[in-house]
Amino acid sequence: MKIGNISIGNDKPLAVMAGPCAMESLDHALFMAEHLKNLSVKFNIPLIYKSSFDKANRTSAHADRGIGLEHAMTIFDRIKADFELPVMTDIHLPEQCVQVAPHIDVIQIPAFLCRQTDLLAAAAATDCAINIKKGQFLAPWDMKNVV
Template sequence: MTKRIKLNDDIIFGDPESPPVLLAGPCSLESRELAMTTASRMKEIAERLNFPYVFKSSYDKANRSSIDSFRGPGLDRGLRILADIKEKFSLPVLSDIHSPEQAEIAGEVLDIVQVPAFLSRQTDLVLAAGETQKIVNVKKGQFLAPWDIEQVVEKIESTGNHKIILTERGAIFGYNNLVVDMRSLVRMQETGYPVVFDATHSVQLPGGQGDRSGGEREYVRPLARAAAGVGIQSLFVETHPEPSQALCDGPNMVPLDNMEELLKEVKELDMISRRGGER
């Protein structure tokens, strides 16, 4: 049975009576204006469709392909933007940390502390995330088998924190390519913790454009539909008003104007999945 991880009275990961919790926003906090616009639009869409919603965006993209790649506003300014979003829109927020030193500082603002996929084996970082006692979202490394995530779970549990969610975001499949094994969603749920499907990073082509990553956003919809059919407790989607103009991960982000249609389909398939048995 999947644990229920409560963020607040309205957002419970693993609630069988609710659609998957939606984690959505731009890849990076490119600007305060972009963040506010996206948060406002996504809140409206989520409320119309009755999706529990958490705004996500990164204050620092520390794993960029090139030294010249855009990384974001940084810890201090980024957290101020996220705090403003919390206050203005009454939305919980998620962002990723990249060093143990960031965990405590970021944990003062974030409702969900995310461990990036590339860093999911970094013990000190994972422990620091757990010690915040916030919900910890671990993105399973592209290089890990689904059963390997159990070791990461044990590390977080050792801090006394049992508020854990686990994200599938594709596995390395040769050079500059990822593949999603839908069996991974089932296998990760055997940990007892809620599972998230990252529909946009799963279609990323890491380093596929030489000095930056490419992506195949046309596959976001079918993969999200497939994951909803398998059964998930949360859906992670990066979105942007104009992905072609985005400063990072544009090729795999969903245009903001397309989000409502995508979520309608996911919700319908999720309802069928839940009727078919306990997730």
């Protein structure tokens, strides 16, 4: 399969998904993307830039959650344009899929949400690749039901 300019498959080089856990600012995101891109080129490793606009699964309701979807979409566009990197982010609500899909290449479903049918269906309705993280509460053989 193709994700941006990267070919993914058993017969292809291993691709790395990396980036800051939570997107903090435009400057921080561009700084990280530039350094990750340089490492990707130096070591000839395909890279997908990953960062979250909203960390909705924090332990405390008062913890910082990130910069939000509206601000993040323009940052994702800049990373794709400036560094020619495919972009991945996680989503938490079905309506976020259609909003963010034009700005990214991969939708990631967080582990705690891997059984949320409406969320999975909304992600599948986009043109994005989907990375579903397996929840620890789920047996490995039950992931076939998620897919």
